[in-house]
Amino acid sequence: MTIQTQMGVLPMSSPADYYDMSRVRPEVAAALAQINAMGPVFAARAKAVDDEASFPTANYRDLAEAGFLGLSIPQEFGGWGFSMGEYAMVGAEIAKYCGATALTFNMHNSSMAWSRFMYDMPNLTPDEKAAFAPLRARQFTRAMRERAIYSQPISEGGQNWTSKPNQTQCRAVEGGWKINGFKKFASLAGYCDYYTIVCTEVFEGQEPRHEDTMLFVVHKDTPGLTVKGDWDPLGMRGTNSRDLILKDVFVTADDLLMPRGIFGKTLPNWPHMMATLSPTYMGVAQGAYDFTIAYLKGQVPGQPPIDRRMYATKRVAVSKMYARLATMRALWWQAFSEAKGMPSKAEVMRMYAAQYNVMEGAQELTALAIRTCGGQSMLKSLPLERMYRDSRCGALMLPYTSEIMEDYIGVLALYEMSELDTAPGDEGGARNSLWRGDAGSLRGLR
Numbered sequence: 001m002t003i004q005t006q007m008g009v010l011p012m013s014s015p016a017d018y019y020d021m022s023r024v025r026p027e028v029a030a031a032l033a034q035i036n037a038m039g040p041v042f043a044a045r046a047k048a049v050d051d052e053a054s055f056p057t058a059n060y061r062d063l064a065e066a067g068f069l070g071l072s073i074p075q076e077f078g079g080w081g082f083s084m085g086e087y088a089m090v091g092a093e094i095a096k097y098c099g100a101t102a103l104t105f106n107m108h109n110s111s112m113a114w115s116r117f118m119y120d121m122p123n124l125t126p127d128e129k130a131a132f133a134p135l136r137a138r139q140f141t142r143a144m145r146e147r148a149i150y151s152q153p154i155s156e157g158g159q160n161w162t163s164k165p166n167q168t169q170c171r172a173v174e175g176g177w178k179i180n181g182f183k184k185f186a187s188l189a190g191y192c193d194y195y196t197i198v199c200t201e202v203f204e205g206q207e208p209r210h211e212d213t214m215l216f217v218v219h220k221d222t223p224g225l226t227v228k229g230d231w232d233p234l235g236m237r238g239t240n241s242r243d244l245i246l247k248d249v250f251v252t253a254d255d256l257l258m259p260r261g262i263f264g265k266t267l268p269n270w271p272h273m274m275a276t277l278s279p280t281y282m283g284v285a286q287g288a289y290d291f292t293i294a295y296l297k298g299q300v301p302g303q304p305p306i307d308r309r310m311y312a313t314k315r316v317a318v319s320k321m322y323a324r325l326a327t328m329r330a331l332w333w334q335a336f337s338e339a340k341g342m343p344s345k346a347e348v349m350r351m352y353a354a355q356y357n358v359m360e361g362a363q364e365l366t367a368l369a370i371r372t373c374g375g376q377s378m379l380k381s382l383p384l385e386r387m388y389r390d391s392r393c394g395a396l397m398l399p400y401t402s403e404i405m406e407d408y409i410g411v412l413a414l415y416e417m418s419e420l421d422t423a424p425g426d427e428g429g430a431r432n433s434l435w436r437g438d439a440g441s442l443r444g445l446r
């Protein structure tokens with residue numbers, strides 16, 4: 001596998017180098033191959049997107065053309081019906097070439113995945129499913145027929161949104177609701193067609209509650225919705241994660257992503273759904289490793305063909321990188337193969353550990369890649385320094401930041417399920433997104 005650049009080709013790993021392909025469905029293998037065929041073009045575009053902190057619009061055009069917007073959409077709606085684990089594999093392949101494309105693609109895919117997998121949860125009543133059915137059909141149809149792209153702005157920055165109900169609020173008005181609030185880090189801001197807005201419904205005389213979390217799909221041109229602020233970050237610059245202001249944005253019941261109450265009833269019991277940022281960082285880590293191998297062999301296009309493989313120090317560094325990468329990949333693939341509603345405690349702990357390992361490992365690997373390749377590899381003309389900056393962003397992404405994973409794994413390892421709600425250290429902590437087993441409750445919203 002190779003990356004075509006203006007100056008030549010960069011050899012890259014292929015899925016068979018890290019997956020047992022006999023366990024991969026042919027349709028999925030084909031999708032992975034397709035991404036690797038498109039990837040060199042994504043990689044060639046990545047520098048300008050990063051330099052300008054613009055958006056990989058052309059990559060989205062290509063992904064839409066090839067059908068990837070419907071990857072998680074059920075087949076009866078024209079999509080591919082991939083499982084969560086299969087999505088994760090695709091996301092990681094995209095990220096080998098362009099981290100920002102993979103991270104934003106996750107936001108679109110997550111909106112589709114919520115509609116897909118929450119509907120299938122066994123704890124929904126027939127009435128709830130009947131109310132859910134037309135809402136999801138609406139979103140699936142938009143993504144398939146209009147090639148609509150969705151974003152998922154949930155974060156509110158400084159509002160400690162893992163512990164309190166979302167500060168963005170909706171209030172019932174005649175014919176619907178009005179939404180008011182602010183979203184920080186709204187990836188795809190100004191580039192998506194629809195924003196999936198998470199907010200809290202408020203009622204006169206009552207404190208806002210997690211139980212009243214609502215999800216609305218808001219078209220980009222809806223009056224009252226504006227994108228604000230600069231976007232000049234360290235890494236993942238192509239995500240265009242600017243601020244979103246919502247002022248009296250009017251929505252109706254048709255704009256719900258899912259009916260009232262379903263979010264709180266389902267998401268806490270589908271905890272892998274919040275681990276879907278990790279495919280991006282798994283792929284960035286792989287990209288950095290692939291670059292290192294090519295660099296040490298003198299096979300990076302535009303670089304002098306210097307063979308550096310004879311240095312024992314480089315060989316040891318590559319061994320360390322491979323050992324780390326292979327461990328990350330194995331645990332991560334295992335964890336995503338177990339993604340489902342109502343997982344077991346062991347499955348959730350493996351998922352938390354996978355998330356932690358990937359987010360921490362990606363930055364360690366890119367740092368080691370730079371140290372190993374040396375000074376010239378830091379030049380902006382090469383992709384490694386971008387991967388190094390991009391890899392730094394994963395561990396701080398809520399709700400499963402590395403800090404929070406350290407807390408959750410420790411709590412689940414040391415306490416019985418019946419003790420979770422009384423385990424100390426929960427005061428003002430991030431325990432709302434901690435999985436709570438079958439008792440997964442409204443308290444367990446993101």
Ligand SMILES: Cc1cc2nc3c(=O)[nH]c(=O)nc-3n(C[C@H](O)[C@H](O)[C@H](O)COP(=O)(O)OP(=O)(O)OC[C@H]3O[C@@H](n4cnc5c(N)ncnc54)[C@H](O)[C@@H]3O)c2cc1C
Nearest residue numbers: 152153154155157185187236241396397398401403429430
């Ligand atoms: C490139 C990029 C793209 C993004 N795209 C999106 C997007 O599309 N949609 C979206 O919703 N968000 C997005 N985010 C936001 C991301 O998920 C986080 O919400 C955000 O990075 C956290 O910002 P903060 O430092 O203001 O958070 P803070 O709330 O200040 O948290 C800082 C750190 O403190 C710790 N912490 C926070 N709360 C608690 C707590 N209650 N208990 C214990 N520890 C805690 C965490 O470890 C966290 O890393 C994006 C972020 C980045 C960097």
